[in-house]
Amino acid sequence: MTEQDAIQTNDPFEKSMKGFLKILTKTLTDDNVPDSPLDRLSPSEILSFGEVSTVLTADNRRLVSDAYLVRFLQEHYFDISNTVEAVNRYIQWRGQFKPQELIRMFSIPRSLQHFWPGRYHGYDRQGRPVYIWRPASLDGHGLLASLDSNRALLMKFHVHTLEMGEYYMREVHGTVNNAIVMIYDVKDISMTQYKHKYLGFLIEMLALEQQYYPRRTQAIFIVNTTPVFTHIWSMVAPFLNNRVRASIHIYKDNFHEALAKHIDPEMLPRWLGGTCSGCHGGCVPAGGTVPNEVLSELGTGKTEIVRKVQHGTTFKCSLPVLRPNMAVRVQFHTKAKDIDFALLFTQHEDEGLHEYSIHPMERHQSHRGTVDVQFVAKPGIYTFVWSNDYSIFANKELTYRIQTRPASGMKPRSDDEEEKTRSDSDDETSVL
Numbered sequence: 001m002t003e004q005d006a007i008q009t010n011d012p013f014e015k016s017m018k019g020f021l022k023i024l025t026k027t028l029t030d031d032n033v034p035d036s037p038l039d040r041l042s043p044s045e046i047l048s049f050g051e052v053s054t055v056l057t058a059d060n061r062r063l064v065s066d067a068y069l070v071r072f073l074q075e076h077y078f079d080i081s082n083t084v085e086a087v088n089r090y091i092q093w094r095g096q097f098k099p100q101e102l103i104r105m106f107s108i109p110r111s112l113q114h115f116w117p118g119r120y121h122g123y124d125r126q127g128r129p130v131y132i133w134r135p136a137s138l139d140g141h142g143l144l145a146s147l148d149s150n151r152a153l154l155m156k157f158h159v160h161t162l163e164m165g166e167y168y169m170r171e172v173h174g175t176v177n178n179a180i181v182m183i184y185d186v187k188d189i190s191m192t193q194y195k196h197k198y199l200g201f202l203i204e205m206l207a208l209e210q211q212y213y214p215r216r217t218q219a220i221f222i223v224n225t226t227p228v229f230t231h232i233w234s235m236v237a238p239f240l241n242n243r244v245r246a247s248i249h250i251y252k253d254n255f256h257e258a259l260a261k262h263i264d265p266e267m268l269p270r271w272l273g274g275t276c277s278g279c280h281g282g283c284v285p286a287g288g289t290v291p292n293e294v295l296s297e298l299g300t301g302k303t304e305i306v307r308k309v310q311h312g313t314t315f316k317c318s319l320p321v322l323r324p325n326m327a328v329r330v331q332f333h334t335k336a337k338d339i340d341f342a343l344l345f346t347q348h349e350d351e352g353l354h355e356y357s358i359h360p361m362e363r364h365q366s367h368r369g370t371v372d373v374q375f376v377a378k379p380g381i382y383t384f385v386w387s388n389d390y391s392i393f394a395n396k397e398l399t400y401r402i403q404t405r406p407a408s409g410m411k412p413r414s415d416d417e418e419e420k421t422r423s424d425s426d427d428e429t430s431v432l
């Protein structure tokens with residue numbers, strides 16, 4: 001679609017992917033670069049390609065690249081009407097969902113940045129982006145809770161990941177005719193882990209991927225398998241078609257050689273037998289149980305969030321602050337009616353967690369003007385509380401925005417100046 005667009009992404013791992021790209025370009029030769037999408041097709045397949053191109057409306061044909069059209073044709077075994085239908089659905093979906101905007105506009109919630117145990121980590125020897133996932137470390141329940149069970153937000157995160165895959169493909173080859181490679185490290189996976197409703201969500205995501213990102217995965221390496229995994233696999237495998245099954249390679253702990261054959265060890269974490277030295281920490285977020293303190297962080301971004309606060313209820317939103325000396329600003333207003341607001345601070349002390357009230361619960365005439373609270377934060381959890389507990393009938397419509405930035409160098413400024421400064425320090429603000 002917009003393959004040549006130079007875009008700035010918001011993927012926190014993009015910097016290290018650039019490092020991996022440098023390593024890749026040293027080894028990538030013409031021999032291991034894939035051909036253009038049409039070069040791979042047989043004469044009869046090229047005819048189908050031409051036929052689909054004429055059946056699609058001119059507008060829709062313009063919106064789908066050659067590489068993508070080939071992927072759709074392959075997915076539908078070169079059936080013309082099925083391919084045309086799928087491409088039309090895809091274009092309609094992109095028009096409504098606008099996934100291409102997510103890679104620079106979507107602010108990844110902090111809980112997902114820290115507790116989603118997966119990321120793109122380097123490229124295989126053919127220049128395919130490699131995505132590493134550690135499903136055993138996924139606290140699906142905790143992550144959903146940290147997003148206020150906001151499935152739409154989670155969906156955006158997943159689509160963002162899919163779009164970043166296409167983005168990294170283009171980084172190497174300038175087009176999306178490639179695919180990605182996945183490594184699933186299933187060490188310590190348990191049966192109970194995937195009984196949660198999160199499993200349903202993952203299945204929904206897989207369906208979306210198949211529909212709108214066809215032929216995306218070249219190979220899946222499943223490593224560190226255990227008897228539990230073998231059991232799960234025996235239930236899943238019969239539902240996969242032969243092509244998909246053939247692309248899945250399963251290993252216990254004897255995977256080092258196989259992975260190294262496909263992927264330069266410099267692009268692999270040490271725990272997968274590689275020598276990666278470009279990432280801090282463990283290469284892929286460790287995941288694990290999402291702490292209760294990180295519960296609702298919905299709305300901690302640059303954009304305004306609108307929430308209904310039902311009568312007799314309270315809405316809370318937590319902001320974990322990890323570094324000292326962060327400037328925090330919360331602005332909110334309500335439609336037509338007032339609301340109660342309080343600000344709490346929780347920090348870890350020797351005896352455990354302690355909660356303090358920074359602003360006691362107080363009624364605000366926020367329907368008459370925006371309430372603006374600014375303070376310099378120290379590490380801990382700040383919880384913003386909007387209460388409509390006192391209303392028997394009236395629901396309130398709350399609009400709020402929470403921003404953070406390093407406090408050093410902060411001075412009072414007009415709104416215009418503030419806009420400028422905020423975009424200057426996007427690195428610091430957009431993640432929270």
Ligand SMILES: [Zn+2]
Pocket residue numbers: 121268269276277278279282283284
């Ligand atoms: Zn690494």
